Amino acid sequence: MGFAEPMRAHLPQHISQLQTPCLIVDTSKMTRNVARATGRLTGSDTKLRPHLKTVKSVDAISFTFSGRKIPATVSTLKEASEFGSAGYRDLLYAVAVSPQKLQQVHALRRTGVDLKIVVDSISAAHAVANSAAAEADPLPVLIELDVDGHRSGIGREDAGLLVQIGTILNNSAAELAGVITHAGESYGTVTDDGRAQAALIEQQVSVELAQTLRGANLPCPIVSIGSTPTLFSNAPVDGVTEIRAGVYMFFDLVQAGIGVCTEDDIALSVLATVIGHQQHKNWIITDAGWMALSTDRGTSSQQRDQGYGVVCDETGRPFEDLIVVRANQEHGIIARRPGTELAEIPDLPLGTRLRILPNHACATAAQHASYNVVDTGGNITAVWPRFGGW
Amino acid sequence: MGFAEPMRAHLPQHISQLQTPCLIVDTSKMTRNVARATGRLTGSDTKLRPHLKTVKSVDAISFTFSGRKIPATVSTLKEASEFGSAGYRDLLYAVAVSPQKLQQVHALRRTGVDLKIVVDSISAAHAVANSAAAEADPLPVLIELDVDGHRSGIGREDAGLLVQIGTILNNSAAELAGVITHAGESYGTVTDDGRAQAALIEQQVSVELAQTLRGANLPCPIVSIGSTPTLFSNAPVDGVTEIRAGVYMFFDLVQAGIGVCTEDDIALSVLATVIGHQQHKNWIITDAGWMALSTDRGTSSQQRDQGYGVVCDETGRPFEDLIVVRANQEHGIIARRPGTELAEIPDLPLGTRLRILPNHACATAAQHASYNVVDTGGNITAVWPRFGGW
Numbered sequence: 001m002g003f004a005e006p007m008r009a010h011l012p013q014h015i016s017q018l019q020t021p022c023l024i025v026d027t028s029k030m031t032r033n034v035a036r037a038t039g040r041l042t043g044s045d046t047k048l049r050p051h052l053k054t055v056k057s058v059d060a061i062s063f064t065f066s067g068r069k070i071p072a073t074v075s076t077l078k079e080a081s082e083f084g085s086a087g088y089r090d091l092l093y094a095v096a097v098s099p100q101k102l103q104q105v106h107a108l109r110r111t112g113v114d115l116k117i118v119v120d121s122i123s124a125a126h127a128v129a130n131s132a133a134a135e136a137d138p139l140p141v142l143i144e145l146d147v148d149g150h151r152s153g154i155g156r157e158d159a160g161l162l163v164q165i166g167t168i169l170n171n172s173a174a175e176l177a178g179v180i181t182h183a184g185e186s187y188g189t190v191t192d193d194g195r196a197q198a199a200l201i202e203q204q205v206s207v208e209l210a211q212t213l214r215g216a217n218l219p220c221p222i223v224s225i226g227s228t229p230t231l232f233s234n235a236p237v238d239g240v241t242e243i244r245a246g247v248y249m250f251f252d253l254v255q256a257g258i259g260v261c262t263e264d265d266i267a268l269s270v271l272a273t274v275i276g277h278q279q280h281k282n283w284i285i286t287d288a289g290w291m292a293l294s295t296d297r298g299t300s301s302q303q304r305d306q307g308y309g310v311v312c313d314e315t316g317r318p319f320e321d322l323i324v325v326r327a328n329q330e331h332g333i334i335a336r337r338p339g340t341e342l343a344e345i346p347d348l349p350l351g352t353r354l355r356i357l358p359n360h361a362c363a364t365a366a367q368h369a370s371y372n373v374v375d376t377g378g379n380i381t382a383v384w385p386r387f388g389g390w
Numbered sequence: 391m392g393f394a395e396p397m398r399a400h401l402p403q404h405i406s407q408l409q410t411p412c413l414i415v416d417t418s419k420m421t422r423n424v425a426r427a428t429g430r431l432t433g434s435d436t437k438l439r440p441h442l443k444t445v446k447s448v449d450a451i452s453f454t455f456s457g458r459k460i461p462a463t464v465s466t467l468k469e470a471s472e473f474g475s476a477g478y479r480d481l482l483y484a485v486a487v488s489p490q491k492l493q494q495v496h497a498l499r500r501t502g503v504d505l506k507i508v509v510d511s512i513s514a515a516h517a518v519a520n521s522a523a524a525e526a527d528p529l530p531v532l533i534e535l536d537v538d539g540h541r542s543g544i545g546r547e548d549a550g551l552l553v554q555i556g557t558i559l560n561n562s563a564a565e566l567a568g569v570i571t572h573a574g575e576s577y578g579t580v581t582d583d584g585r586a587q588a589a590l591i592e593q594q595v596s597v598e599l600a601q602t603l604r605g606a607n608l609p610c611p612i613v614s615i616g617s618t619p620t621l622f623s624n625a626p627v628d629g630v631t632e633i634r635a636g637v638y639m640f641f642d643l644v645q646a647g648i649g650v651c652t653e654d655d656i657a658l659s660v661l662a663t664v665i666g667h668q669q670h671k672n673w674i675i676t677d678a679g680w681m682a683l684s685t686d687r688g689t690s691s692q693q694r695d696q697g698y699g700v701v702c703d704e705t706g707r708p709f710e711d712l713i714v715v716r717a718n719q720e721h722g723i724i725a726r727r728p729g730t731e732l733a734e735i736p737d738l739p740l741g742t743r744l745r746i747l748p749n750h751a752c753a754t755a756a757q758h759a760s761y762n763v764v765d766t767g768g769n770i771t772a773v774w775p776r777f778g779g780w
Contacts, residue, residue, distance in 0.1 A: 019490070021780060053719060075681075075720045095720045098663040098677060099741045100409070120666050123740045144666075151721050152666045152675050184718065273488040276510050276534075276542045285542050287488060291465075292780075295753055296685040328574065329443060329752055330465045330485045331541050350513045351489045362719055363685055367756070369779050389759050390411060390682075 015314065015378040016353070020273040021292035023368040024355060025384070026316065027063065028376070029267035030249055034064055037231060037248050046237040049073050049092060049224065051246025054362045058086040059384035060371060064249060073244045076390045077104050084113035092116045092224065094180060094244065096144055096152055099127040106135045116222075118180055120144035120153050125165045129172030140177035141169050142222060143213075147205040148198065150184030156205055159212045166218040178222025178241070179213070181206050186229035190303065192259055199235030202226075207239035232260050250361040253310060257302035263310060263318060268365060269355035270309070271372075272332060274348050282345045284334040288356055290327040294363035308332065309356040309364075315378070316355050319346055324356060332356070405704065405768040406743070410663040411682035413758040414745060415774070416706065417453065418766070419657035420639055424454055427621060427638050436627040439463050439482060439614065441636025444752045448476040449774035450761060454639060463634045466780050467494050474503035482506045482614065484570060484634065486534055486542055489517040496525045506612075508570055510534035510543050515555045519562030530567035531559050532612060533603075537595040538588065540574030546595055549602045556608040568612025569603070571596050572634070576619035580693065582649055589625030592616075597629035622650045640751040643700060647692035653700060653708060658755060659745035660699070661762070662722060664738050672735045674724040678746055680717040684753035698722060699746040705768070706745050709736055714746060722746070 012018050041048055053075035055061055061072075061083070071090035074080045080091050089112060097105065097117045108115050119125050119141055132139045143165050146153030154162045169176040183202035189195040202225050213220040226244035228251075237243065250268040251261040272288035290308065299306040308324035311334050321340040326333040334354075336345060348354070358364035365371075366388060373382040402408050431438055443465035445451055451462075451473070461480035464470045470481050479502060487495065487507045498505050509515050509531055522529045533555050536543030544552045559566040573592035579585040592615050603610040616634035618641075627633065640658040641651040662678035680698065689696040698714035701724050711730040716723040724744075726735060738744070748754035755761075756778060763772040 019494070019780060020488070095677065096665040096675070098410070098665045100663060104409070121740060124666070127740070146668070149671075151673075151716070151718060151723060152668070155670075157670075273490060275486045275488045276514070278536070278542070280545075281539075283541075285486070287485065290686075290753065291756060291778075294685060295687070295750075296680075297687070326541070328541060333541055350511060350517070360685075363680065366681060367778075388681075388757075390409060 011383070012380055014380060015271065015372070015374050018271055018372060020271050020353070021288040022271050023365065023371050024269045024271050025060070025371045025373050026267045027373055029265055030064060033248055033251055033261070033265055033267060037245065040231060041237070041243065044237055046240050047071065047242045049242045049244050050249070051075070051094070051244050052079050052083060054246040054365060055249055055386070056365070056388065057371060057384045057386040058082060059382070060386070063382070063384070073246070077101060077108065078387065078390050080108055080113065080115055082387055084108055084111060084115070090114050092142070094118060096120050096124065097128070099124070102128065102131040105139065106131070106137050109137055109139065114140070116140040116142060116177055118142050118144050119165065122161070122165055122168065125168040128174050129168055132172055132174035136173065139174045141174050142178050142180040142224060145179050145181040145206055145209050147181045147202050148183050148185040150182065153181060156209060159209065162209060162212060163216045163218070166213045166216065170218050176219055178220045178224065179206060179210050180224040182244070183225070183227050183230050186227050187254065187258065189229065189258055192233070195229050195258065196233040196235050199230035199233035202230050203235055203237060203240055210239065228255060229258055229260050247361050250365070252361040253306045253357055253359045254298040254302070257299050257304055257306070263357060266357045268361050269312065269316065269357050270364060272354045272356055274350055274352040274354065276350070282335055284348050286332040286334060286354060287330060288332045289330040291329050292367055293324065293327055293332065293356060293358060294360065294367050295327070296360040296363035298359040306359060307337070309358055312355040312357060314353040314355060318357070320344070322346070401773065402770055404770060405661065405762070405764050408661055408762060410661050410743070411678040412661050413755065413761050414659045414661050415450070415761045415763050416657045417763055419655055420454060423638055423641055423651070423655055423657060427635065430621060431627070431633065434627055436630050437461065437632045439632045439634050440639070441465070441484070441634050442469050442473060444636040444755060445639055445776070446755065446778065447761060447774045447776040448472060449772070450776070453772070453774070463636070467491060467498065468777065468780050470498055470503065470505055472777055474498055474501060474505070480504050482532070484508060484572070486510050486514065487518070489514070492518065492521040495529065496521070496527050499527055499529065504530070506530040506532060506567055508532050508534050509555065512551070512555055512558065515558040518564050519558055522562055522564035526563065529564045531564050532568050532570040532614060535569050535571040535596055535599050537571045537592050538573050538575040540572065543571060544599070546599060549599065552599055552602060553606045553608070556603045556606065560608050566609055568610050568614060568631070569596060569600050570614040573615070573617050573620050576617050577644065577648065578691070579619065579648055582623070585619050585648065586623040586625050589620035589623035592620050593625055593627060593630055600629065618645060619648055619650050637751050640755070642751040643696045643747055643749045644688040644692070647689050647694055647696070653747060656747045658751050659702065659706065659747050660754065662744045662746055664740055664742040664744065666740065672725055674738050676722040676724060676744060677720060678722045679720045681719050682757055683714065683717055683722065683746060683748060684750065684757050685717070686750040686753035688749040696749060697727070699748055702745040702747060704743040704745060708747070710734070712736070
């Protein structure tokens with residue numbers, strides 16, 4: 001719980017006692033989402049390496065995986081440090097390392113965390129090689145691949161560069177541990193076929209470039225791919241040793257918009273209170289502005305623009321076509337989705353409590369210091385602190 | 391400083407020792423910005439009531455106002471509590487209150503904070519009247535006005551409603567303290583004239599509706615208006631008792647885009663490190679993604695779209711037309727502004743440190759736990775902790 005026992009008596013016991021805005025988690029949905037991901041890889045040799053960057057809470061991850069110290073992925077050294085201290089020892093820092101962070105990496109590894117890192121250039125490989133030698137640390141390193149032009153990594157047109165980087169690492173005090181990629185463009189797919197195609201390319205290019213390394217007599221034990229959209233496609237995973245995904249634990253409106261989940265699967269919401277109305281405009285004003293929801297407008301480029309979030313009642317049942325159309329820092333403006341009929345705006349008096357489903361769970365969760373875990377009866381069964389920073 | 395002395399030895403002394411991403415504040419610019427705001431009201435009876443929602447740091451505000459416990463504005467009860475504990479006693483909570491927050495308001499007032507609140511409906515006025523009576527708390531209440539259709543408040547077409555709300559409050563154990571408005575539409579103006587017009591309307595409608603209350607024999611001692619864009623217009627402030635503004639202490643690219651400041655006035659930036667390149671695309675990748683910059687795209691609707699921020703060197707000198715064109719959670723992609731010549735991309739090797747100027751200072755600062763105060767020589771002269779939450 002993250003609270004000392006003497007404070008417990010003062011803590012809210014029911015959703016109706018929570019001050020707003022705050023984060024709500026529905027663990028029945030979270031459990032279902034996690035089981036679905038596990039099911040996707042049942043019977044294959046490919047392992048899941050969940051990404052902790054969405055949830056960023058040791059208590060939440062401990063609940064989700066029943067206390068097992070799963071192999072996991074992190075996006076910051078802060079996450080590596082927090083989860084490392086909590087006993088998670090097999091961690092992959094999936095963002096290309098800057099030379100300035102290597103001392104922190106070695107320090108974390110000296111605490112017993114098997115932290116693996118990522119590079120995608122000759123200069124980074126040299127920096128890592130030098131640092132591994134100076135620290136006598138057989139640091140495992142993955143080379144980042146670019147399968148879809150999304151951001152970082154070595155593309156198939158640069159196979160020669162890939163072998164050069166692999167050779168530098170393999171001849172160093174560090175350990176060439178494999179390849180890693182992220183099919184980030186899969187977030188922009190609009191059909192299941194498009195998503196399956198993105199997943200297929202992710203798998204094929206990764207396996208092909210792993211073979212390029214092996215063909216040059218270089219080791220490539222790990223082939224790490226993944227994103228939530230490609231995890232839930234039906235593309236083959238042959239030759240892939242692990243899949244990384246994080247947002248699937250909560251899901252969100254962006255994922256619903258590309259067909260990876262339904263709105264009913266979304267386990268994360270922001271509890272808000274009605275603080276006013278503009279009757280002339282059919283606006284309902286709440287105390288959940290962008291500070292609580294984030295400024296993420298991930299659905300703005302999707303077929304169904306969800307504004308700053310979908311509006312539900314306090315139990316989590318969505319109102320038809322009611323969304324947060326505008327967000328100031330501490331004000332959310334709720335109205336009917338543009339283009340829909342205005343006649344049926346529900347009567348939501350001052351003080352009414354609502355839940356807002358987020359566009360992007362990673363961004364919305366990051367605006368809060370803890371999760372309130374609420375059961376279907378509205379009872380608060382746990383409070384999970386979360387952390388931010390780097 | 392927020393750190394105990396024994397830790398000081400381990401703290402970075404120079405910008406080059408900071409781990410990235412992190413927030414940087416240039417106090418010479420901040421001091422200049424604050425002096426400019428003070429100068430705007432010199433010789434008038436109108437007082438400045440700075441908004442603390444941007445900075446959210448007791449240390450920063452103490453520095454900025456030389457330790458004076460200024461009258462101030464807050465957007466959350468958390469801000470009221472933090473600044474109240476630090477000795478700031480004249481506070482205005484400028485978001486319409488929900489009935490559920492009244493107990494917290496009374497509790498804060500019992501600690502000696504003269505906290506004023508805001509309502510904009512009959513139901514809220516009744517809730518406040520009842521609560522003030524039950525707690526025997528002569529709570530000062532301002533009625534929110536809507537001068538430009540931006541969000542909450544009573545418009546001039548509802549002058550009768552305004553008098554009704556005023557009468558309820560005036561006949562209650564609470565105290566009718568005045569009117570408050572925020573010309574939020576001024577952020578969307580594109581010319582100095584348009585901004586001056588927005589400021590004029592803000593002043594005129596507020597004074598007119600204050601007179602409506604007085605004409606009904608109701609008190610209206612406070613006429614509180616404001617926003618950074620209207621503060622820095624040349625519109626008259628006659629009849630206005632106070633102006634609220636917050637972002638002017640730092641300024642940001644949105645404010646520069648509407649002509650309120652120049653890019654050189656922006657006191658806040660995010661320090662980032664180059665972690666890679668995509669040579670084929672003229673992309674530079676850094677470790678400052680949206681988690682460090684925020685997902686705020688406030689300049690996207692302006693004439694000059696600044697992407698996720700303007701790129702400067704480590705000393706704060708901007709590169710011509712170099713912006714953060716995309717942001718993933720922990721990756722920022724830097725490229726030339728779309729439409730500009732690609733030939734002159736500067737050579738920024740792995741490990742190069744950069745500063746990114748933010749679209750929206752409120753949103754970017756909210757992603758961080760502290761400010762690193764850096765002088766022109768790159769020395770860290772202070773670390774100011776900041777808080778979030780509600």
